Amino acid sequence: MRVPLSWLREYVDVQQTPEQLAERLTLLGMEVKGIETWGADWRSVVVGELLTVEKHPYADRLHLTTVNIGSGEPLHIVCGAHNIAPGQRVPVALPGAVLPGERRIERTEKMGIASEGMLCSGDELHITADAEGILILPPGTPLGRQLSDLYGDIVLDVDVKPNRGDALCLIGLAREVAAATGAAVRWPEISVSEAGGPVGDRLKVEVRDSELCTRFVGRWISDAKIGPSPDTIQMRLQAAGMRPVSNVVDASNYVMLELGKPTHTFDGSAVRDGTIIVRLAAAGEKLETLDHVWRELTPDTLIIADPRGPIGIAGVMGGADSEITAATTEIAIESAIFDPVSIRRTGHRFALRSEASLRFEKGQEFRLARIGADRVAQLTLAWAGGSCARGRVDTAPTEPGSPRLAFRPARVGKLLGAEIQTAEQRDLLSRVGIATEPAPAGSRIQVAVEPKPLEIDPGAEEVLLAVVPTWRRDLEIEADVAEEVARVRGYETTPSHLPDTLMPAYRPSPAIVRDAVRQTLAGAGLTEAVTHALVAPADEARLQWPDDQGLSIAQPAAGAVIAVTNPLSSQHSVLRQHIVASLLAVLALNERQGREDVAIFEIGKGYGRVGDAPREWTRLALLLSGNAEPAAWNRPARPYDLDDAKGILEMICRRLHLPAPSYVPDNRGFPFHPGRALAAEAGSDGESITGRVAELHPDALEMWELRAQRVIVAELAIRGLDGATVRRIRVEPIARFPVVERDLAVIVNEGRTAAEVEATIVRHGGGLLRGQRLFDLYRGLPLVAEEKSLAYRLVFGADDRTLTEAEIDAAVAAVRSGLEIDLGAHIRS
Amino acid sequence: MDFESLSTDLRSLQARALEEIAATADPAALDALQIQYLGKKGDLTAVLRGIGALPADDRPRVGAIANEVGEAVRGALATRGTELRAQVQTLRLAAEKVDVTLPGRPVARGALHPIPETIAAIAEVFGQFGFVTYEGPEVEDDLTNFQMLNIAPDHPARDLWDTLYVDIPGHLLRTHTSPGQIRVMQSTKPPIRVLLPGRCFRYEAVDASHAFEFFQVEGLMVDEGTSMADLKGLLDECAHALFGPRKTRFRPGYYPFTEPSVAFDVECVVCGGVGCPACSKSGWMTILGAGMVHPVVLQYGGIDPERYQGFAFGMGVERISNLRHAVPDLRYYLENDLRFLEQFR
Numbered sequence A: 001m002r003v004p005l006s007w008l009r010e011y012v013d014v015q016q017t018p019e020q021l022a023e024r025l026t027l028l029g030m031e032v033k034g035i036e037t038w039g040a041d042w043r044s045v046v047v048g049e050l051l052t053v054e055k056h057p058y059a060d061r062l063h064l065t066t067v068n069i070g071s072g073e074p075l076h077i078v079c080g081a082h083n084i085a086p087g088q089r090v091p092v093a094l095p096g097a098v099l100p101g102e103r104r105i106e107r108t109e110k111m112g113i114a115s116e117g118m119l120c121s122g123d124e125l126h127i128t129a130d131a132e133g134i135l136i137l138p139p140g141t142p143l144g145r146q147l148s149d150l151y152g153d154i155v156l157d158v159d160v161k162p163n164r165g166d167a168l169c170l171i172g173l174a175r176e177v178a179a180a181t182g183a184a185v186r187w188p189e190i191s192v193s194e195a196g197g198p199v200g201d202r203l204k205v206e207v208r209d210s211e212l213c214t215r216f217v218g219r220w221i222s223d224a225k226i227g228p229s230p231d232t233i234q235m236r237l238q239a240a241g242m243r244p245v246s247n248v249v250d251a252s253n254y255v256m257l258e259l260g261k262p263t264h265t266f267d268g269s270a271v272r273d274g275t276i277i278v279r280l281a282a283a284g285e286k287l288e289t290l291d292h293v294w295r296e297l298t299p300d301t302l303i304i305a306d307p308r309g310p311i312g313i314a315g316v317m318g319g320a321d322s323e324i325t326a327a328t329t330e331i332a333i334e335s336a337i338f339d340p341v342s343i344r345r346t347g348h349r350f351a352l353r354s355e356a357s358l359r360f361e362k363g364q365e366f367r368l369a370r371i372g373a374d375r376v377a378q379l380t381l382a383w384a385g386g387s388c389a390r391g392r393v394d395t396a397p398t399e400p401g402s403p404r405l406a407f408r409p410a411r412v413g414k415l416l417g418a419e420i421q422t423a424e425q426r427d428l429l430s431r432v433g434i435a436t437e438p439a440p441a442g443s444r445i446q447v448a449v450e451p452k453p454l455e456i457d458p459g460a461e462e463v464l465l466a467v468v469p470t471w472r473r474d475l476e477i478e479a480d481v482a483e484e485v486a487r488v489r490g491y492e493t494t495p496s497h498l499p500d501t502l503m504p505a506y507r508p509s510p511a512i513v514r515d516a517v518r519q520t521l522a523g524a525g526l527t528e529a530v531t532h533a534l535v536a537p538a539d540e541a542r543l544q545w546p547d548d549q550g551l552s553i554a555q556p557a558a559g560a561v562i563a564v565t566n567p568l569s570s571q572h573s574v575l576r577q578h579i580v581a582s583l584l585a586v587l588a589l590n591e592r593q594g595r596e597d598v599a600i601f602e603i604g605k606g607y608g609r610v611g612d613a614p615r616e617w618t619r620l621a622l623l624l625s626g627n628a629e630p631a632a633w634n635r636p637a638r639p640y641d642l643d644d645a646k647g648i649l650e651m652i653c654r655r656l657h658l659p660a661p662s663y664v665p666d667n668r669g670f671p672f673h674p675g676r677a678l679a680a681e682a683g684s685d686g687e688s689i690t691g692r693v694a695e696l697h698p699d700a701l702e703m704w705e706l707r708a709q710r711v712i713v714a715e716l717a718i719r720g721l722d723g724a725t726v727r728r729i730r731v732e733p734i735a736r737f738p739v740v741e742r743d744l745a746v747i748v749n750e751g752r753t754a755a756e757v758e759a760t761i762v763r764h765g766g767g768l769l770r771g772q773r774l775f776d777l778y779r780g781l782p783l784v785a786e787e788k789s790l791a792y793r794l795v796f797g798a799d800d801r802t803l804t805e806a807e808i809d810a811a812v813a814a815v816r817s818g819l820e821i822d823l824g825a826h827i828r829s
Numbered sequence B: 001m002d003f004e005s006l007s008t009d010l011r012s013l014q015a016r017a018l019e020e021i022a023a024t025a026d027p028a029a030l031d032a033l034q035i036q037y038l039g040k041k042g043d044l045t046a047v048l049r050g051i052g053a054l055p056a057d058d059r060p061r062v063g064a065i066a067n068e069v070g071e072a073v074r075g076a077l078a079t080r081g082t083e084l085r086a087q088v089q090t091l092r093l094a095a096e097k098v099d100v101t102l103p104g105r106p107v108a109r110g111a112l113h114p115i116p117e118t119i120a121a122i123a124e125v126f127g128q129f130g131f132v133t134y135e136g137p138e139v140e141d142d143l144t145n146f147q148m149l150n151i152a153p154d155h156p157a158r159d160l161w162d163t164l165y166v167d168i169p170g171h172l173l174r175t176h177t178s179p180g181q182i183r184v185m186q187s188t189k190p191p192i193r194v195l196l197p198g199r200c201f202r203y204e205a206v207d208a209s210h211a212f213e214f215f216q217v218e219g220l221m222v223d224e225g226t227s228m229a230d231l232k233g234l235l236d237e238c239a240h241a242l243f244g245p246r247k248t249r250f251r252p253g254y255y256p257f258t259e260p261s262v263a264f265d266v267e268c269v270v271c272g273g274v275g276c277p278a279c280s281k282s283g284w285m286t287i288l289g290a291g292m293v294h295p296v297v298l299q300y301g302g303i304d305p306e307r308y309q310g311f312a313f314g315m316g317v318e319r320i321s322n323l324r325h326a327v328p329d330l331r332y333y334l335e336n337d338l339r340f341l342e343q344f345r
């Protein structure tokens, strides 16, 4: 809320500087987000007196004026307005002046005659809404003074929290200032001179739903004359961020800002039979609202109607038909209290959230209905004249007294962690208008209210009753009293100490496996990305990443894609099920920045739904593109290939103390390179890791508009990424007897995979085979075209003895013949 | 052959050998000289072959001279060998000289993203005070995200959270990590000290300071006497750990799920409290919101609000990271420009 200080000062004395006041209010919970100098954008605008006003010789609509600005020669200024006359005091923008909107004023020539500046309208200065005439200042306004010195103001931007609707007005903030400084609040003098006949002769009100409209106060003014409100009022409204409209509408808005009471004024002649009916809309009813939009009213919309039909949406917006116009003379004033929830729903439904509806939504002090009606009538009479009918129409004239709220001073201290004596608590509460009184025996403590009410018997503890001011609708439970005590005392007085109570039981961090993988990958040169979970449906679909979900323990079923029903944009409208597409977008972005070598990974979630049950899972995705080793002065570049990704996966397995992964070719083609893709698996039945590692198909690179020739990607489910510990290491005793190595070149047909050869070696290696490692892959002479040679180094050993040559030869021979028989291989030793 | 001529031969052999050894410039040649003079078929052996023809009295004398000569030649060989090896090594080392100012062979090192790293830093601080980490679902139900946190469906405070809804009835993308409070309280008993980090979502247009996906860390502590003073003590430690020693303060805040509610400010990390544009001239920067858990929330968590009380806080991970690393734009985080990320290597 924008609070002009000069206006605030009408209700409370302020001795502090604006900065001090802002600090005090902030520490009291009314956070001042900014301090603005109103009028700071009137630069070199001074007060002048019109000496002469003559017709321009060459242009009928222009005037030649001379203006005294208090010093120097009078200025010659050409002016197009018609409301000026000699003797008036007016704002003069001197050459070099800058007006709101960075409008620069220079010495100009208008129709052949020089103009040494400009006379300003209220609109040009953003002071009033009047764009037609020059702003006429009161006689006696000091000549030559900067306008900003006279009409400038300091405006505080106060962030009033949603629970403090009572402070969304100048009186409310004056109460907070008073609490902070000890000053007294001055209410405006509110009295209505009732010169007309009884109000009942002009206005009848029927509330058909007293739940949704708990009170309706009406007043009637006749023979008003619509026009602009006084300049000073317009300036105030402008400074508070509200556009002046007309004297009657301004009166209503002024009261909303002053007292926090939204009211509405109708053209009385448009209210048929002078009868206002507050009811729910009937199906099919329509209303043209003030903004000239026809709105279909739904049966849960609370409306203001006359006997013929709707004339306003209650608390949200009036109807166009009954709008105050220049011709209006009869004015019906509505000052009502509506159900906050109903107003909120209606505002949302019609996407109409106004200053008024915002205040209704937060709830209204009951007596404000009466006070607001009176104040609007008073100001209307003052600014628009006319005569006010005698009395009010009031559907609920009985105003409830202050509720009592029992609290235990000791509990307040316990919550705050500070000893605060009862006397001090009472004193603190009194500063925000909360009186305290002894609690009668049997008082119960309201610990919580709806939606989970809890009331308890305080037993022997000391209990006080807080007398809650009628405007403080937010004080409902004991903890609310604690908050008042704390904020008036100042939260900066809260003691600071470390807890000395029991510690909870140990629980491993859910990030242990995740962090192990992250650290490992960063050490291997990959950079971590964090991308959006919300993606475009097209991106999600077009990559056609194989759905491995449900294949293993680590890959639970994904289900259907979850869509956002109110997305911000189509680019972010569904929750992703795979991460690789997001990494491709990251690659594309970096390529656009001229970055070719990209090695990134992300550990992120995928999302799906099975029926109405959402599910989430965590995956590792990685992407390699460009060079693994960029060219350096001491070595050539080496591009990334599939083996890098596999090497990374194998390293992850070692880091997590999992078995080495096994690979099965994946020849599906798109999105993969048909000859460079695989399904990887580690642990029995993929219990530990499953996923795909692949070079992407060139068509996929084209889809993402990538420049890279080759992009290697992987997406892997790793058990424990969303919470588990790393498998404990169990040490193998160091071999006491030497091991022996034998090399074997296995010549097989191209169709055979390394995985098959290796599996065959293991199968026939017997108990003495300790390991095998591929150390060479050869194609070419003397091999024939369809052959390749895989050279393995086999390691043999035993725990209890040094192997004999005969034993080793036998083991190698078994492997040889196994390879020959099972795979049709030739062996060269 | 007599003693004199034999000893003369030996002496001249010695002189010749020492001369040749001294003249040798190559270790291989030195090896050859060793064989030539001292080998089994070498010159010394050859000379000594004549010893058998000497009278028995002379033999020891000749033997002694032969030993002397042998020692002298061996010694000369060893000395020259050492010299030569040293020379060779010196030459090799001289030849191997490199320009040591050339850059090293690059070793790849990736960077870790500041969001998980900041979460880890926060978890490390609170971990020292017994806070354990839980993670809750991101697709939440309205009940847990709002209603159990004392935010009724038509509560005006719902305006504080512009929500993204999903096509599962009653579900939404969590707008904060606070629903984790409910989940933790429902599954554990006091004493509770937990951290709840994670991704959150809001219906919010993106600019330098707004994002529709962002990260929070929620904290929750519940026990019989847990008070606002405990909250202040822990947050002071946290601020100290993350930003170094600096002043802190509570000021009033508002959240429907805490009562009382506070905002926690630290002395501006840019100006140190003097006042600057970064802190809107106030000298303070708000780093998180907190408060005492509302009795309604405790009850939804299955905890008796008469017996237990506790605090909760929620901090924006990007906010903390922005302040710690001087990140100027929120969009940097999810854009993943390597020029940004690699600064965290």
Ligand SMILES: [Zn+2]
Binding pocket: B268, B269, B270, B271, B272, B273, B274, B275, B276, B277, B278, B279, B280, B281, B283, B284
């Ligand atoms: Zn600062």
